Amino acid sequence: MGYALIFTGLFLDWGMDPSSGAILLDPVNKKVSLWDGGETPISLTTVGTIGRAIVAVLEGKVSGKASGDGDRDREEEVVVRVKDVNLSQKKLLEIAMRVVGGDGWEVREWDTAKGVEAARENIRSGRPDLTMAFVKRAVAAGVYGSVWEDGEDDSARLGLGEGMGEEEVEGVVRGVVGI
Numbered sequence: 001m002g003y004a005l006i007f008t009g010l011f012l013d014w015g016m017d018p019s020s021g022a023i024l025l026d027p028v029n030k031k032v033s034l035w036d037g038g039e040t041p042i043s044l045t046t047v048g049t050i051g052r053a054i055v056a057v058l059e060g061k062v063s064g065k066a067s068g069d070g071d072r073d074r075e076e077e078v079v080v081r082v083k084d085v086n087l088s089q090k091k092l093l094e095i096a097m098r099v100v101g102g103d104g105w106e107v108r109e110w111d112t113a114k115g116v117e118a119a120r121e122n123i124r125s126g127r128p129d130l131t132m133a134f135v136k137r138a139v140a141a142g143v144y145g146s147v148w149e150d151g152e153d154d155s156a157r158l159g160l161g162e163g164m165g166e167e168e169v170e171g172v173v174r175g176v177v178g179i
Contacts, residue, residue, distance in 0.1 A: 002076050002077055003077060003078070004057045004077075004078040004079070004080070005077075005078070005079045005080070006050070006053050006054060006057060006080055006081075006082065007079075007080070007081040007082070007145075007148075008043075008045040008049075008050050008053070008081075008082055008083070009042060009043030009044050009045050009081075009082075009083050009146065009147070009148075010023070010024065010042055010043070010044055010045070010135075010139065010146075011044070011045060011046070011047055011050070012024070012044040012045060012046045012084060012085070012169070012172055013046045013047055013048075013172050013175065013176060014047060015044070016092075016096070016172075016173065016176045017176055021132070023132055023135070023136070024044075024089060024092060025089065025092060025093055025096060027096040027099065027100050027173050027176055027177050028176065028177050030100065030104050030105045030106060031105070031106045031108075032089065032093050032105065032106070032107050032108070033108045033109070033110040034089050034090065034093075034107065034108070034109055034110060035089060035110050035112050035136045035137075035139065035140035036109075036110075036111065036112050036140040036141075037090075037109065038088055038089035038090040038093070039088050039089075039090060040088055040089075040139065040140050040141075040142045040146070040147075041086045041087065041088050041142075041147045042086065042087060042088065042089070042139050042146055042147055043081070043083040043085075043086055043146065043147045043148050043153075044083060044084055044085050044086070044087055044092075045082055045083050045084050046084055046172060049082060049083075049084050049155070049160055050082070052158075052159075052160055053080065053082040053155075053158055053160060056158035056159055056160065057078055057080065057158070061157070061158050061159060062078055062080055062154065062157060062158060063076065063078070080154040080157075080158065081148050081152055081153055081154050082153065082154060082155045082158065082160060083148065083153055083155060083163065084155075084163050084164045084168075084169075085163055085164040085165075085168075085169060086147050086148075086149075087169070092169070093105075093107070095166055095169050095170055095173060096173050098170060099170050099173040099174055099177065099179070100173070100177055100179075110136070112133065112136050112137035112140045112141070113137065115131055115133035115136060115137065116133045116134060116137045118131075118133065119131060119133035119134065
């Protein structure tokens with residue numbers, strides 16, 4: 001194998017973990033910043049599924065296209081997309097509220113265009129952007145391939161299963177909050 005690209009979408013479990021920045025939402029502290037309203041579907045994948053996808057690719061469960069001249073130079077380019085579920089932030093918030101309760105949540109709106117503008121200014125001034133503004137903008141805009149449908153998803157082809165329903169997502173939230 002020459003190389004493999006494994007597109008995973010945002011990390012579902014790490015995306016809710018306060019120690020990892022809780023980019024999607026924070027069910028432990030009951031906080032969320034909805035990006036541009038939080039309605040855009042996102043392909044989300046757990047770290048466990050990502051690990052299983054890497055193993056499946058290394059075991060040769062998928063093949064790609066060959067490049068190079070002759071057998072000795074032959075390399076294969078493998079490109080796969082994996083996900084556990086497509087959800088919007090609002091739907092994920094609804095699921096999280098079922099798990100930890102709906103009271104006491106701090107729900108804010110976050111304008112990704114303004115966030116990117118501020119991030120660019122920080123970068124120009126020599127300060128790092130710790131808000132992940134560019135990632136949030138790419139996902140919320142819905143035009144940069146942040147969601148893939150079943151025909152684009154290689155999870156089943158890799159033997160990763162058919163994805164998650166809401167009950168399984170509730171289980172991920174429970175794991176993040178420790179209940």
